[in-house]
Amino acid sequence: MTSLDAAERPDVPPASRWLDDPVESGPAAGFGVYLHVPFCAHRCGYCDFATWDDKAGWMDRYVAAVHDDIARTVAGGRRVLAPAGADLDDAWPRVTSVFVGGGTPTLLPPDDLAGLVERVAGELDLAGDAEVTVECNPETASIALFERLVAAGVTRVSMGAQSFAPHVLATLERQHGPERPVEAIAEARAAGIGEVNLDLIYGTPGERDEDWAETLRRVVAAGTDHVSAYALTIHDNTPFGVAVRAGAMPLPDEDVQAERFDVADDVLGAAGFEHYEVSNWARSPARRAAPEAASRSFRSRHNLLYWRHGDYLAFGVGAHAHVAGRRWWSHRSIPRYVTAIEAGASPVAAAEELSPVERAEERLMLGLRVREGLHPVDAPPLDPAALADAVGVGLVTTSCGRLQATDRGWFLLDEAVRRLM
Ligand SMILES: C[S@@+](CC[C@H](N)C(=O)[O-])C[C@H]1O[C@@H](n2cnc3c(N)ncnc32)[C@H](O)[C@@H]1O
Numbered sequence: 001m002t003s004l005d006a007a008e009r010p011d012v013p014p015a016s017r018w019l020d021d022p023v024e025s026g027p028a029a030g031f032g033v034y035l036h037v038p039f040c041a042h043r044c045g046y047c048d049f050a051t052w053d054d055k056a057g058w059m060d061r062y063v064a065a066v067h068d069d070i071a072r073t074v075a076g077g078r079r080v081l082a083p084a085g086a087d088l089d090d091a092w093p094r095v096t097s098v099f100v101g102g103g104t105p106t107l108l109p110p111d112d113l114a115g116l117v118e119r120v121a122g123e124l125d126l127a128g129d130a131e132v133t134v135e136c137n138p139e140t141a142s143i144a145l146f147e148r149l150v151a152a153g154v155t156r157v158s159m160g161a162q163s164f165a166p167h168v169l170a171t172l173e174r175q176h177g178p179e180r181p182v183e184a185i186a187e188a189r190a191a192g193i194g195e196v197n198l199d200l201i202y203g204t205p206g207e208r209d210e211d212w213a214e215t216l217r218r219v220v221a222a223g224t225d226h227v228s229a230y231a232l233t234i235h236d237n238t239p240f241g242v243a244v245r246a247g248a249m250p251l252p253d254e255d256v257q258a259e260r261f262d263v264a265d266d267v268l269g270a271a272g273f274e275h276y277e278v279s280n281w282a283r284s285p286a287r288r289a290a291p292e293a294a295s296r297s298f299r300s301r302h303n304l305l306y307w308r309h310g311d312y313l314a315f316g317v318g319a320h321a322h323v324a325g326r327r328w329w330s331h332r333s334i335p336r337y338v339t340a341i342e343a344g345a346s347p348v349a350a351a352e353e354l355s356p357v358e359r360a361e362e363r364l365m366l367g368l369r370v371r372e373g374l375h376p377v378d379a380p381p382l383d384p385a386a387l388a389d390a391v392g393v394g395l396v397t398t399s400c401g402r403l404q405a406t407d408r409g410w411f412l413l414d415e416a417v418r419r420l421m
């Protein structure tokens, strides 16, 4: 089968309605809220995220500004944020996921961090089973912090472990040793956090095969529910970028990174993790002891919302939001963001509306990142010849009736989308 055979399937709407009648994508994917906390005690040399130390003392004003931003945006209603002509009313959908990311959210005083989550729950309708994640640096964790977060409704913690090899942690300029993430997971569990993710980075210069094998062994032993593993990326504007340009640090070896990826897939797969997205593995629910969790997936609902082209609000510096094909983002500078809000002005730096072709490309690119790909209703109308071409060169498959990337297509997503569109 080389076509999605949409015309012959009763569950597939006419091509022109693929954006409006989603099965899993778009509005059907849920509705999320992202909160960005941009402070870090130390800026790791590889990191390109919107983060700063807080030597200038902005933290209190920043937290107050995010509260105001949430309240004003919600009060303004959805219609003003949607694209002109979109058939949307002012009501906000029920929130299915909240993600507090950074930076280091856990650098905030616990009451301030919990207060941001409580503000979202107070302003919007938070689903009873919403996934509420907070990113946590291991050296900032404590039982008291996690207990406060649980009381605020936090259900999930995403911990940056990166590696369990001391010399790799040193190269990455991490502020914790290899034991700390494991202790922090135990503290999170003891406080009642239901789900834990560990972030890993592989292919750091100086990392050996045995370092990666040991890291994966420790990850499996740590009892995490989810693993995000990223190949080290060198960004030009970071200290690592400067060091590479100066010849003081080698570029990560892409072949080595590809091998590390394969090893991660083998080890995590053998330990019962489902490789459900290019960089993400979720523990199979059956492996968890708690009977009430047996039917739940440990996939990240918030990230699935992004990959399924859903709608989400976003608050804080440099945070990107999306409603029905319109995207906007806030100033990336803390002083600009805070002073705009304090002056009663908008903190939005810019916005863009995606054309139908851009929306189609984006939905394909994001949807193909997930293992099971796109339901035919969610895939934009495709030229049968283009689809046959992409299938023929082994980038995608429709063999189970869905549009899926093959393993090769996962690594060549740009090429797969280019051929399909
Ligand atoms: C937004 S960061 C925040 C995580 C948290 N502050 C920490 O460091 O533990 C999320 C994750 O992105 C990954 N990451 C950041 N920069 C990266 C880079 N240059 N290459 C690969 N992964 C990176 C790391 O795994 C990190 O844990």
Ligand code: SF4
Pocket (backbone or CB within 6 Å): 039, 040, 042, 043, 044, 047, 048, 049, 051, 102, 103, 104, 137, 160
């Ligand atoms: S990796 Fe985490 S701790 Fe390091 S600078 Fe980036 S956000 Fe901060």
